[in-house]
Amino acid sequence: MICYLVYIYMFFLKIYWTDGERDSIEVAELNGTNRKVLFNSKVYNPRAITLHYHHGLMFWSDWGNQEPKIESAHMDGTNRKTLINKNIAWPNGLAIDRPASRLFWNDGKLNTIESSDFDGKDRRVIIQNVPHPYGLVVVGSHIYWTDWKTQALHRADKDTGDDRTIIRGDLEGLMDVRSVQSDNIAENACGEDNGGCSHLCLRNPNGYSCACPTGLARSKINPNHCEPIPRTFLLTAARYSLSQISLDTSDAWDVTLPIKDEMQNVIDIDFHYRKKLIFYADIGTNSIKRVDMYNMSDVRTIVSKNLSSPDGLTVDWLADNIYWTNTGNKVIEVARLDGSSRKVIVSRQVDDPRSLVVNPKRGFLYWSDWDQINPRIERSNLDGSNRIAIIKKDLSFPIGLVIDFSNRRLYWIDAKLNEERIETSDYAGNNRVTLPIDKTHPFSLTQYQEWLFWTDWDHKCIMRAEKINGHGKIVIRPMHAAMGITMVSEERQTSWNPCMVNNGNCTHLCFFKHKGYSCGCPDKYTPSCKTSPTSRVSNVCPENKGYDCIKDDEWEDEDEYEKSMNPKYGPEPEEPGIVEQTSAFYVITLVPMIAIILASIGVVAYILIKRGKKNYLYGASRSFSNPNYYSNDANAQQNPADRKQFIWKRLKYDKSQERVYEETVGASPEVTSLIPAILTPCSSNCEAVTPEMERSPSVTPLHKVEIQ
Structure with a gap:
């Protein structure tokens, strides 16, 4: 966020501001709650903002996309209109002269201070040849303004511009100026009961109107009330915060959740819709936490x-x-939602486990393993039994696993650099398809109805495309540092199984299996734990007890279930994937393999030495330089899973990818206009700027990326 100017009306108890990076104009309560985006369409570089509470009006300036302008609207966001869009360049400060019903502004490029009536008519130039005006306010019969070049606070007659004087000089880093006037107090139109509004009560010329914070829909019962939380929304991990994009409204705007936690590097998230809980994994603190929605x-x-x-x-x-x-410990674990009954369910032959997704309707758990020699996607029962590799060909860095329950498909991302792709198969890994989605670097994936959504590292945004064919790719919302993503929706968490009834009458862990379930015990010895239920729960969903007993056709076709248990790889069936193996198997299989490998290495080494090309092995190696998602090198060094030296580099988030904004702000026309003439600023790196100029404000927002 680049917040240029803020206007607070204390007795209205609201704060309005412009955001030059997100190209928006917003309002919130004084404590920051109930935040609402009033305008984000046709807003290109908003700057100053001011309010006329008595008339219920708001005014703001916009440097524009080659069309600078000054606009107005009612304070509730209605009746927007353009007042000034000619003979204007860098409109900075705005000020209201309430007794005279006039609007004042200054222009940092045209070096003027001007005024007009509230409709943009009767325009007058008050002062010319002002070096570089920025902040502006009207008090009594005078205007006061700040100037970047003179680094001083100036004053002049508001009607004629005469009697110009410097009130205070040598004010380094001078920015805005405001006044506090006791005669400018108006009665709060919303009264003591907030106008009967559940959230925002916003002023307008006729009184007030109720409004909902961004992402919240109005209540169907009471139009003055809003729903407490969105019913359906995209939830995104952004390393140091969690954000939501509601699908209940048409805003498509990301809202940072006010979670009271010092997040360091959150990369994955999930939710429990019925219990209204959000879970997130932070690799910076090496912890898993949950928060109440x-x-x-x-x-x-x-x-x-x-x-x-x-x-x-x-x-x-x-x-x-x-x-x-x-x-880091090369295992997959399970626990109850509060972290109790912790148990390792997969530990053997695990090299680098990453993404995982559960299908409780069928009793399957899927996960990806970045094994350096044999990267793969595996599946097991929910207790870790019946383990099998379903995808192990043509795979490098599988992440972002997600299930489309309606079409019974598994989706994943292969994040190999320059060969990134999104793929899908059925539950057994058969019928594999690569979606034709290019020019993207996806990291995390989720699905909702006919769409796939994913976070993109190259374009720093959230994207969407059709789940069947990958068509219709669009950018949903720009977002820096976007990592994990999931769709929070009741629709994605339906069905029933016996574990829902008193935990299957298990003392600790309940694991659903095909037409049955089993009980499990935590790794820590617990005398009270039983591996059998005290009484077995029926597989038939009990009607009229509040459960989702809507018929689910997951088990309707037994032949299909049997097929799902027998994955194939291509036209010819291959051997089953990884299973728990005996010591005899290791002896019989691995010893001959090692002998063959050693013999091959000896032959190759002999040939290379004889040819005098000792560096050939290294020259022919392929290095896949994938970005990292650890916050810094020290963090990566501390992580045991990252100590391997191999020709493949791990997929991590590179913090240097966040430099886009910092590298472009130097091109700001207002900042470069202040650079002394003896310096020659370049277009992308202004190292010649003096320390004093580095403290000048950044005024050019992040340029939006157009996806072809």
Whole structure:
């Protein structure tokens, strides 16, 4: 956010501001709650803003996309119109002369201070040849303004511009100026009961209107009330925060959730819709936490001990279990939603587990492994049994696993640099398809109805495309540092299984399986734990007890279920994937393989030495330089999973990718106009700027990326 100017009306208890980076004009309560975007369409570089509460009007300046202008609207965002759009360049300060009903502004490029009536008519030039005016205010019969070049506060007659004088000089870094006038107090139009509004009560010329914060829909019962939270929204991890984009409204605007937590590097998230809980994994603190959707201050750490790089997590909303990859320790674990009954379910032959997703309707758990020799996607029962690799050909860095329950498809991302792609298969890994989505670097993936949504590192945004064919790719919202993403929706967490009834009568962990379930015990010895239920729950959903007993055709076709248990790879069936193997298998299989490998290495080494090309092995190696998602090199060095030296580099988030804005602000016309003539600023790197000029404000927002 680049907040240029803020206007606070204390007795109205609201704050209005312009955001030059996000190209928006917003309002909120004085404590920052109930934040609402009033304008984000046809807003290109908003600057100053001022209010006339008595008339219910707001005015703002916009440097524009080659069309600078001054606009007005009612304070509730209605009746927007353009007042001035000719003979204007860099409109900075705005001020209201309430007794005279006139609007004043200054222009940093034309070096003028002007005024007009509230309709933009009767325009007058008050002062010319002002070096570089910025802030502006009207008090009594005078105008006061700040000037960047003179670094002083000036005053002059508001009607004629005469009697110009410097009130105070040598004010380094001078910016805006405001006045406090006791005779400018108006009665709060919303009264003591907030106008009967549940959230925002906003002034307009006729009184007031009720409004909802961005992303919240109006209540269908009472139009003056808003829903407490969105029913359907995209939830995104942005390393140091979580953001939501509501699908209940048409805003498509990201809102940072007010979570009371010092996040360091959150990369994956999931949710439990029925319990209204959000779960997130922070590899900066090596912890997994949960937060209440209704109370963002209720943050609880559920897992933190013996945890190294929790790169992925997923929630079983039917059994109330949470699964995660403990990448540094090379295991996959499960626990109850509060972190109790912790248990390792997959530990053998795990090299680099990453993303994972649960299908509690069928009792399957899927995860990706970045094994340096054999990258793959695996599947098991929810207790870790019946493990099998379903995708292991033509795969490098599989991440972003997500399930389309309606079409019974598994989707994933292969993030190999310069060969990034989104793929899909059925639950068994058969019928594999690569979607024709190019010019993107996806990291995390989610699905809702007919769409796929993903975070993109190259373009720093959230994108969307059709899930069937990848067509209709668009940018949903620009977003820096976007990592994990999931769609929070009741529609994605339906169905029923026996684990929902009193935890299947299991003492600790309940794992659903095909037409049945099993009980599990935590790794920590617990005498009270039983591996069998005290009484078995029927597989038939109990009607009229509040459960989602709508018929689910997951089990209607037994032949299809049997097919899902027998994956194939291409036209010819291959051997089953990884299973738990005996010591005899290792001896019989691995010893001959090692002998063959050693013999091959000896032959190759002999040939290379004889040819005098000792560096050939290194010259022919392929290096896939993928970005990293650790915050810095020190963090990566501390992580055991990152100590391997290999020709493949791990997929991580590179903080240097966040430099786009910093590298472009030097091209700001207002900033470069202040650089002494003896200096020659370049277009992308202004190292010649003096330390004093580096403190000048950044005024050019991040340029939007157009996706072809």
